[in-house]
Amino acid sequence: MDDIRLVEVGPRDGLQNETYPLSVANRIQMIEGLIDAGLRTIEAGSFVSPKWVPQMAGSADVLRSIGRREGISFPMLVPNLKGFEAAREAGAEEIAIFASASESFSQRNINCSIDESFERFRPVLEGARDIGMRVRGYVSCVLGCPYEGNVPLSSVVDVARRLHNMGCYEISLGDTIGIGTPRVAAAMVRAVATVVPMTAIALHVHNTYGQALANILACLEEGVTVFDASVGGLGGCPYAKGATGNVATEEVVFMLEGMGVRTGVDLPKLCNVAVRTATQLGRDPASPISKILADPTKAAVS
Numbered sequence: 001m002d003d004i005r006l007v008e009v010g011p012r013d014g015l016q017n018e019t020y021p022l023s024v025a026n027r028i029q030m031i032e033g034l035i036d037a038g039l040r041t042i043e044a045g046s047f048v049s050p051k052w053v054p055q056m057a058g059s060a061d062v063l064r065s066i067g068r069r070e071g072i073s074f075p076m077l078v079p080n081l082k083g084f085e086a087a088r089e090a091g092a093e094e095i096a097i098f099a100s101a102s103e104s105f106s107q108r109n110i111n112c113s114i115d116e117s118f119e120r121f122r123p124v125l126e127g128a129r130d131i132g133m134r135v136r137g138y139v140s141c142v143l144g145c146p147y148e149g150n151v152p153l154s155s156v157v158d159v160a161r162r163l164h165n166m167g168c169y170e171i172s173l174g175d176t177i178g179i180g181t182p183r184v185a186a187a188m189v190r191a192v193a194t195v196v197p198m199t200a201i202a203l204h205v206h207n208t209y210g211q212a213l214a215n216i217l218a219c220l221e222e223g224v225t226v227f228d229a230s231v232g233g234l235g236g237c238p239y240a241k242g243a244t245g246n247v248a249t250e251e252v253v254f255m256l257e258g259m260g261v262r263t264g265v266d267l268p269k270l271c272n273v274a275v276r277t278a279t280q281l282g283r284d285p286a287s288p289i290s291k292i293l294a295d296p297t298k299a300a301v302s
Contacts, residue, residue, distance in 0.1 A: 004220075004261050005041060007172070007202060007228045008034050008249055010277070011062075012043035012077055014234025016055045018281055024058040026280050028065050033273035034231065035072060038265040039249075043096070046077035047086040060090035068093070075136050079110065084124045088131070095128060096136040096172075097121050099163060101156040104147035105140060105176070114155075118162060125167045137168030138204070142188055143180035153191050161195040170200050172228055175215065178208025182218035189222045202226035205247050207233065207286075212247035213255055220261075227252060232274035233286030248287035250274055268293050275299035 011031050015022055022030070027045070034042050044066060045059030063074060068091075075094040078084045087095050099117050100106040106114050128135045141148075142156045160171045173192060175185070185205075192201060203219045203226070205212040216227055230246035253265045267289075274290035276299045285291065 003225050004256060004263055005226045006039060006249060006252065006263055006265065007075075007226060008039040008042045008231060009204070009228050009246060010034070010043075010231040010234045010249065012046050012056070013228075014230035014232070014246060016046065016053050017235045018055060020281055021055040021057070022277070022280055024061050024065075026277075027058075027062050030231075030273060030277050031062070031066055031074075033269070033276070035066075035069065036266075037269035037273060038263075039270075040071060040264070041073050041075070044074040044076060046079075047083035047090075048077070048079050060086065063087075063090045063092060067091075073134075075134075078124060080120050081123045081127070084127055088127070088133070092133070094134040094136065095124070096138060097124060097163070097168070098138045098140065099159050100140045101151050101159045102141040102145035102148050105145050108147065109140070114159065118166070121163075121166060129167055135168050136170050136172065137163035137166075138172045138174055139163065140174045140176045142173045143175040143184060144177050146177050153188060156188060157191050157195055160192045160201075164196045164200060170202055170226065171196050172202040172204045172226075174204040174228075175206055178206030178212065180205065180215050181211055182214045185215040186218040186222050189219045189224055193223070198223045199225070202228060204228035207245055207247045213251060216247070216252060217255070231270060232278050232290060234277070234281075245286050248274070248285070248289070250287050250289045250293070254289055268295060269298075272299040276301055 046056045050057035073094050075096045076087045076092045077096045139159050205215050229249035229252045231249045233245040233248035235246045271290040271294040274285040275294040278285040279301050
């Protein structure tokens with residue numbers, strides 16, 4: 001299988017949940033390192049209020065600095081029309097929007113119902129369509145909610161369908177609290193694939209209960225070929241107790257390459273980025289692979 005694509009979410013989903021913000025210069029250095037390691041889809045930031053997410057302040061400066069790269073996309077998260085307009089002004093060529101399969105999570109996370117969130121998305125999708133900008137859609141809480149517990153599969157399917165029908169080219173299904181297990185994750189993907197083409201489905205898993213790689217493998221076997229991951233296991237969900245990290249990109253690469261699945265990623269270079277970024281944040285990377293494979297001379301903070 002040669003068509004696996006990894007979506008690196010560390011510079012946005014990872015860093016936005018870290019306690020200490022990285023400077024714009026360090027975030028640019030991080031992204032440049034990820035590009036050098038071979039990543040071709042990298043979330044570079046988000047256009048949300050710095051009052052609410054100070055870690056993402058300066059995302060426009062980050063995007064302008066890295067500029068356009070042939071064959072590389074930098075999706076930027078936007079919560080509403082104001083965010084879309086800021087992204088467009090900064091030169092974004094791709095954006096992402098964020099919905100939830102859980103009513104409670106939607107209210108706590110973005111302060112509106114699921115239906116109201118789609119009303120917010122509508123002008124964003126229309127504006128993006130008018131200028132030919134691609135839009136990626138996220139669905140959170142697909143395998144469980146920190147407030148409701150189990151989330152009806154019908155709700156996951158419905159939200160994914162609505163996002164795809166509105167124009168999202170890809171739907172990333174997020175196990176926000178990392179509670180999913182392989183058979184449950186595979187069944188969820190099969191259900192969503194009845195309304196969204198498998199080629200338009202991505203998986204976004206957290207490793208809270210140590211199930212991330214097993215869930216990725218189960219969904220790979222179902223036909224999913226796009227997986228979100230965060231270098232060094234950065235991030236998590238601030239609304240979900242114990243959900244302290246995304247699956248580490250280096251762990252996903254190590255597993256896939258060990259299976260003979262080509263990712264196009266240079267693992268030692270990726271580990272260097274993981275160690276350097278974690279050091280800048282004042283801690284160790286979550287993944288032991290980084291500690292083993294990183295070159296201390298190249299992972300050092302400059």
